[in-house]
Amino acid sequence: MGYPGKNRKSYETPKHPWQKERIAGEVDFIKTYGLRNKKEVWKAHIILKKYRQAAMRLLAETTKGEVSTHIKRETNDILTRLKKYGILSEEGSLDDVLALEVPSILERRLQTQAHKQGITRTKRQARQFVVHGHVAVNGCKITVPGYMLTKDEEMHISYYTSSPLNSEDHPERQEKVIQTVALETTNTTQEE
Missing domain, CATH: 3.10.290 (Structural Genomics Hypothetical 15.5 Kd Protein In mrcA-pckA Intergenic Region; Chain A)
Structure with missing residues (x-):
């Protein structure tokens, strides 16, 4: 285990450095939301990616068969957190988490x-x-x-x-x- 006080990167750089469409989209976000650099776009992307991965994992667990209390509680925690921040509507579900985009995160800053x-x-x-x-x-x-x-x-x-x-x-x-x-x-x- 690592040292808990150690700062770690809160973003991931793109896998391919020169993709015209991605770069244009990032520049668009920077202009639209007044961001300082692309690192802030990447941070929002990682936040969204973590929620999506958790939602996909939970949806896969629920389709397998019986749903444990742990899965229900984790699903409820994710949905409650996203609703608390206004990222997800009040009647949102795990399927709606998969449909979220980066602007929904940037809007809450x-x-x-x-x-x-x-x-x-x-x-x-x-x-x-x-x-x-x-x-x-x-x-x-x-x-x-x-x-x-x-x-x-x-x-x-x-x-x-x-x-x-x-x-x-x-x-x-x-x-x-x-x-x-x-x-x-x-x-x-x-x-x-």
């Missing part, structure tokens, strides 16, 4: 949800705000853009209390930006 909640203008800015400690979940500062949000935490994303962005008058506040753009458009329409 704090960076993506902070942008969707309207805290930031862009996903890159969301990443910057999270890393710089301006974003809090349930009042706790979180500085990891890849933090997986549960469905309960999703509605409790806000600016950190001691952050300068917490002030309503801060120029980078999304509401302030919207008001400024609205004023500029009304001024230009009045001038015409």
